[in-house]
Amino acid sequence: MNTIFKLGACAFALVAVACSKPQSGANAEIESNIDALLSQMTLDEKIGQLNQVSSYGSVEAMADEVRAGRIGSILNEIEPANVNRLQRIAMEESRLGIPLLIARDVIHGFKTIFPIPLGQAATFDPEIVREGARVAAAEASAAGVRWTFSPMLDVARDARWGRVAEGNGEDPYLTSVMGVAMVRGYQGDTLGNPASIAACAKHFVGYGAAESGKDYNSTNIPPAQLHNVYLPPFEAAAAAGAQTIMSSFNDNDGVPATGNRALLTDILRGEWGFDGFVVTDWNSAGEMLSHGFCADSAEVATKALNAGVDMDMMSFAFVKELPRLVKEGRVSEAQIDNAVRNILRVKYRLGLFDNPYVDESLRDSVFYAPSHLAAAKQAATESAVLLKNDNHVLPFGSNVKRIAVVGPMADAPHDQMGTWVFDGDKDKSITPLTALRERKGISINYAPGLAYSRDNNKAGIAQAVAAARQSDVVVAFVGEEAILSGEAHSLADISLKGAQRQLIADLSATGKPLVMVVMAGRPLTIADEVAKADAVLYMFHPGTMGGPAIADLLLGDANPSGKLPMTFPRMVGQVPIYYAHNNTGRPCYGSEALINDIPLEAGQTSLGNTSYHLDAGFDPLFPFGYGQSYTTFAYGEPHLSADHIAKDGKLTVDFDLTNTGDYEGAEVAQLYVRDLHGSLARPVKELKRFQRVNLKPGETQHVTFELPAEDLAFWNPEEKRHVEPGQFQLWVAGDSQSGQPIAFTIE
Numbered sequence: 001m002n003t004i005f006k007l008g009a010c011a012f013a014l015v016a017v018a019c020s021k022p023q024s025g026a027n028a029e030i031e032s033n034i035d036a037l038l039s040q041m042t043l044d045e046k047i048g049q050l051n052q053v054s055s056y057g058s059v060e061a062m063a064d065e066v067r068a069g070r071i072g073s074i075l076n077e078i079e080p081a082n083v084n085r086l087q088r089i090a091m092e093e094s095r096l097g098i099p100l101l102i103a104r105d106v107i108h109g110f111k112t113i114f115p116i117p118l119g120q121a122a123t124f125d126p127e128i129v130r131e132g133a134r135v136a137a138a139e140a141s142a143a144g145v146r147w148t149f150s151p152m153l154d155v156a157r158d159a160r161w162g163r164v165a166e167g168n169g170e171d172p173y174l175t176s177v178m179g180v181a182m183v184r185g186y187q188g189d190t191l192g193n194p195a196s197i198a199a200c201a202k203h204f205v206g207y208g209a210a211e212s213g214k215d216y217n218s219t220n221i222p223p224a225q226l227h228n229v230y231l232p233p234f235e236a237a238a239a240a241g242a243q244t245i246m247s248s249f250n251d252n253d254g255v256p257a258t259g260n261r262a263l264l265t266d267i268l269r270g271e272w273g274f275d276g277f278v279v280t281d282w283n284s285a286g287e288m289l290s291h292g293f294c295a296d297s298a299e300v301a302t303k304a305l306n307a308g309v310d311m312d313m314m315s316f317a318f319v320k321e322l323p324r325l326v327k328e329g330r331v332s333e334a335q336i337d338n339a340v341r342n343i344l345r346v347k348y349r350l351g352l353f354d355n356p357y358v359d360e361s362l363r364d365s366v367f368y369a370p371s372h373l374a375a376a377k378q379a380a381t382e383s384a385v386l387l388k389n390d391n392h393v394l395p396f397g398s399n400v401k402r403i404a405v406v407g408p409m410a411d412a413p414h415d416q417m418g419t420w421v422f423d424g425d426k427d428k429s430i431t432p433l434t435a436l437r438e439r440k441g442i443s444i445n446y447a448p449g450l451a452y453s454r455d456n457n458k459a460g461i462a463q464a465v466a467a468a469r470q471s472d473v474v475v476a477f478v479g480e481e482a483i484l485s486g487e488a489h490s491l492a493d494i495s496l497k498g499a500q501r502q503l504i505a506d507l508s509a510t511g512k513p514l515v516m517v518v519m520a521g522r523p524l525t526i527a528d529e530v531a532k533a534d535a536v537l538y539m540f541h542p543g544t545m546g547g548p549a550i551a552d553l554l555l556g557d558a559n560p561s562g563k564l565p566m567t568f569p570r571m572v573g574q575v576p577i578y579y580a581h582n583n584t585g586r587p588c589y590g591s592e593a594l595i596n597d598i599p600l601e602a603g604q605t606s607l608g609n610t611s612y613h614l615d616a617g618f619d620p621l622f623p624f625g626y627g628q629s630y631t632t633f634a635y636g637e638p639h640l641s642a643d644h645i646a647k648d649g650k651l652t653v654d655f656d657l658t659n660t661g662d663y664e665g666a667e668v669a670q671l672y673v674r675d676l677h678g679s680l681a682r683p684v685k686e687l688k689r690f691q692r693v694n695l696k697p698g699e700t701q702h703v704t705f706e707l708p709a710e711d712l713a714f715w716n717p718e719e720k721r722h723v724e725p726g727q728f729q730l731w732v733a734g735d736s737q738s739g740q741p742i743a744f745t746i747e
């Protein structure tokens, strides 16, 4: 078998996956329709298009404003009959018959809930991610929603930040690939299909670098890092045809994103040619007052519009201030026309002018369709990361008859769905307890021990321990409730909450084989618990079908294949921690003295001066890209097509990958590169390619990665984006810490 993982070239080669745009319908006819409409619109009607409101709760409450053309988009209206009534008012009773754009936060599924995006990233499977977004689009559009505020493309390297759950982790390349997959899934082959919804790449930009992981906090991202780490996923999404971009809450180096013209206009429109529209985050325009960046709402409206915002979500500064600002000549009507044009273009592409209505009977057959549940189960299965499996305790063999199921996440139908679930029903979630109870040939001894993840009441732990003693194995479902991650839910301590640590310690003391299954919205600091458990399966929040996926994995009907999309710290004091860090002048090569090994009154320089924490060491608990399988894989020696390539050349890397174990399984082969010397210090490794490979026991697949030199380009302040000739190293491995370097040169 032979697989070639091919990526074509595009403007920003790192994100080459984005190159083929789905058909968006950009054409002269649309532009001339917009011209015709604009020529008839009053200033107030134009400003109305720039105004997005959250549903007032009833059609009646919004009817007059819709009729008067004072609302361009409504978020949070998901009752199909209401959507149709509102659209009818817009189409038939407003002067120009301009349809509304109905929006919703559909982040990882609408009804059928997929794993949180961080879990989906752990699949390293863009195809299942695309499918998840397609399912979400089918279900959301059946409720009348034609625009989602997803994908979240914020690169995040600090697990304290609650919103790591909503993104794809720490790596720009992985985030780019998954972001493009989501855009394609939402938007489909053509936006005009009523089951397609417009995507929104958010939050533009840098929001994931919030200081101390505290949500909404300031960021201080210098230009090269902005261009090399934070912008690429957005460029990829724009190149893939994402129709909208959301400006973020944070100020970077003092400039709130919603007022940042360099970002919203110069880069987004000027450099990338983005022709969709920019929406603010919820009142992020108004929050420029709190930032101290604007003195009053007139300045808010002026700065946001001048920066390149097209649609104002919920600050009302545009509707309130723009009429007067135009009269006073402080903003021009041409600027407003431009924003209206961007918004109408997307409405045309979505086919809303032809048919803004939703078939009200659709949802019964679409919501939770069997194929949707099957895809959600596959995504949950592939998102599982096996962090430890001593003595092959997993999967359970036929000798395991009695399983103690304990822990607060074993039967938590709401919490297993994770953050940002507005529409999924918890009674549709199948929990691990339910799924395991349905399996034949095993008996389940359920004693949760704790009622919920923050529960400090230890009274139930004795019962859980007793259940463990009476069983062949114990599976402890621990982690965090959905509410502990997501927007505004950051943590300063990311260890297991409540008495969960005690629960694990007491279970471990029974001597029974202990499997820990963690469901969480982020990497947690679980070093002690990992040491105590025999096996650890990290699930993130797996969604509606988490239970059946976990049952399959525990019982050997499925094999874990997920890989970590974020580095797992040993201690929270290590964050931000990420594999693609720069080398320091004094790198730590694994010879660090740890705090308990330091002799009394040791001389100041006797430990050697290298870069690490005395109490945590240098390494993380688990590196980016890490994840085990029930089987084993052997990487053959990679072969490079050349050891010297031209700046415009291409390297081909090929190798054999063999399943050397007893189970069928999938391995995610990863290609990392290091640029050894540059005009700027470069990261010690950067992920450039990956591929999931399914292999039967004993099977070998020949894998080929193609890597244009252009993909090794980076941005520096003088030369902008360019490929620097010099020496490079390359690794092919199953995680970011393994493999042997191979040298090559760019001339």
Ligand code: NOJ
Pocket: 105, 149, 202, 281, 282, 487
């Ligand atoms: C605020 C969040 O930051 C954003 O992600 C979301 O899409 C909007 N609110 C709309 O709900």
